[in-house]
Amino acid sequence: MTTLSIFDQNQPQSPRSVTEDPAEIRRLLAEQGIRFEQWQTRDLPADATEAQILEAYAEEVAALKAECGFQTADVVSLNPDNPQKEAFRQKFLDEHTHSEDEVRFFVRGQGLFYLHLGDSVYAVMCQQSDLISVPDGTRHWFDMGPEPEFTCIRLFSNPEGWVASFTGEDIASRLPRYERLAGVA
Template sequence: MTTLSIFDQQDPETPHTVTRDPAEIRRRLSEQGVRFEQWPTQALPQDADQQQILSAYADEVSRLKSECGFQTADVVSLSADHPDKAAFRQKFLDEHTHSEDEVRFFVRGEGLFYLHFDDQVYAVLCQQNDLISVPDGTRHWFDMGPAPEFTCIRLFSNPDGWVARFTGSGIATELPRYEQLAGAAS
């Protein structure tokens, strides 16, 4: 279940707020400039390729491109049997920023976005049908867990795609990881 857990940076082990209410999640994220939506499920075969997925969600993707100026969209998938899953996980676990919004729509599976605002960290467990748009310049990181299972549509303003600037902060190591937070949400 989609879950928002909010931590104080001074007490990074225990969240002071936890909600699974989509309207409350949307409200709290919106206060921080983060877009959160839940799109309707589209019927797709289990082995749907990028073109089938983008076609199924063409109206939603087109709307976001028009509203936000995105230039490209693609699909990324990762499964627990991928031989480089540990390296992929590690790549996203350090706090970083981007010069454009980071937009992900979860077609299937789940992942955990951590968003760092002042002395608060918002951990958003996104699941199937969730869209999150992290504003450019927002300090954040992503944890896909040790056995990732997800397919996401990504939208980019920069045709070159994902470019991260790492902050050098160690805060990502101080908060509970996917294993603790996703397990607690089940």
């Protein structure tokens, strides 16, 4: 279930609030300038290709491109049997920013976005059908868990794709990881 847990950066072990109400999640994130939507999912085969996935969501992707000026869209997918899963997980676990919005639509599976906003950290457990758009310059990180299983559509303004600027802060290491927040620990 999609969940938003809000932490105080100075007391990061326990959230000060948690909600699973999609309307409340949308409202709380919107107050912080974060776009959160839930799209109608499509029935796709488990082995759907990137082309099939992008075709299934062509209308929504085209609307976002037109509205926000995105140039490209692709699909990223990771499964628990991937031998590089730990390296992929580590790549995104440190706080970073981007010079463009980071947009993800979860076609299947789940992942945890942490958004460092002022003195708070908003941990958003995104699930199938969730779209999140993290504005450029927003300090954040992503945890896919030790057994990642997700497929996401990504949209980019920069044709080079995912380019991060790491902050060097250690806050990501002080917050509960995916295992605890997903209840799999």
